[in-house]
Amino acid sequence: MLMRSCTMRFPKSLALATLLMTSAALPAHAADPAYSPLVPNLPTGWIVTLKANLKVGPAYPGADDWDFIGFPSVSFRRAGTVERFSAPDDGLSFSFLDDSALRFGVVGRFQGGRYYEDNRELFGLKKIDWAVEPGLFVEYWPVEFLRARAEIRRGFNGHEGFVADLGLDYVQRFGALTVSLGPRLALGDDEFMETYFGVTPVEAALNGQVTPYDPSGGITSVGATLGASYNWSEQWSTTAFVTYKHLVGDAADSPIVKQFGSENQVGVGLTLSYSFSTGG
Template sequence: MRLLPAAAFVAAPLLVGAAPAFAADIAIETPVAVEAIQQDGWLVTLKATGTISPKFEGSGKYGVSGMPGLSVRRPNQPWKFGAPDDGFGFPVLDTAWFQAGPVARIRGERDSSDDHKFRGMRDIDWAIEPGLFVEFYPYEKIRVRGELRHGVWGHSGFVGNVSADWIERFDRLVISVGPRMEIGDGKFMDTYYGVNGPEALRNGRVSPYKADGGIKSVGFASAVTYDWTEHWSSTLFGGYDRLTGDAAKSPVAKTLGSKNALTVGLGVAYTFGVNW
């Protein structure tokens, strides 16, 4: 099972846990029963998520990874939807139909030893991508969200995500589905999908290639969340992404990896009240 390295493992809950009213990293929110009991203090949700997905950007090989999570909010704050692929963030502006605030994501490393086709290609470190998000509800069952982030460590480019979700809630059950799009600038795209001369020589299967900025991928995602008790809930989620533009034309995807990426995951959350 692929787990985050120590620094990223520590950073993940800190990115989520630095302030109240966070958007969920998986679509698990506090059950109504807990809110009825806890009227003051804070509601804390501890989360664990397991995912089957490509080992790294552009790879056609799949692996299992794990991610911890943490969210904190006031009991009287209204329920807000959180999709499995949202970045970790919290709203500074928060109304019934609009939210905006800081956000961050962790992007996995590329270790060429994980996929023999990538031998000779440069390794890429784990990246943390801080930035801003906005989301709004043009209709009570539709959420539109956008994120713009800048990479540190693994890459130094700008990357953004645009998503929309149709949300249905049936008592303890929440179902969501909607389209996805990811965009990157030239630095981001060339880091993950470009091939330099030494790489091409070492690998022997690819030619040098420079990837420019644009739309990296399009796809869709869906999730089903169920509150089993007043404390425990779980989320089953999945998604599909198809590389486009310079990412799809890159030998990283065409020759060494794949243009298609599937993700399936399961998250479990435990919620409890504290008086701080």
């Protein structure tokens, strides 16, 4: 009996379906490594910058003699972010928005007092204690080398007025060296002007060299600031600067300025900075 060999043939569609079901039954993790996205190790934590600041400038607004002040300060930025430019005469600030051309946040400054011990010619004029000036700031970079900044603050302790500072900085970087230069405009309200530039009739009578004076708020000075910063390493940097203010308006006309002070207010300073990371 002749026997024929029989070969069973499966339709191609059935073979394909069987292959797909077999692949689906395999453990999923076997294919995971080929398709898992790589997650970069992003920096975490903060960069802390400690600063030692030394400044020499007018003993009080309108003074012609200099006073020395030294104080520490600290600033923070997220790890992995570039350190933003800060002019040497900016107030101490913390930004709520720090990753665009527009920045805004809180700011604070310290204003020294005016004391009879500083100048015997001030006899009869009221003592003015030191003041702190918390407030808000906003700044904008229309182009990468030009910054506009405005601060508005309110005084406590020595004076209780509102003050504002407006500035424009032309910024150029030459490797590790950053140079900035720009104009400044300062304003003060009636309360601020009366505190530092006003003279009551009683004060005028006691002093004998000045006449009564009641100034109004407005522009107090115009000027400019020049600064230069050098990064010695990723941790260490130094900044040197010169500021100039020319008193104008009712501030310049004050008998305190004309008799005992100067319309020209010059200051110099030096800052030493050290930065370190708190992240892992």
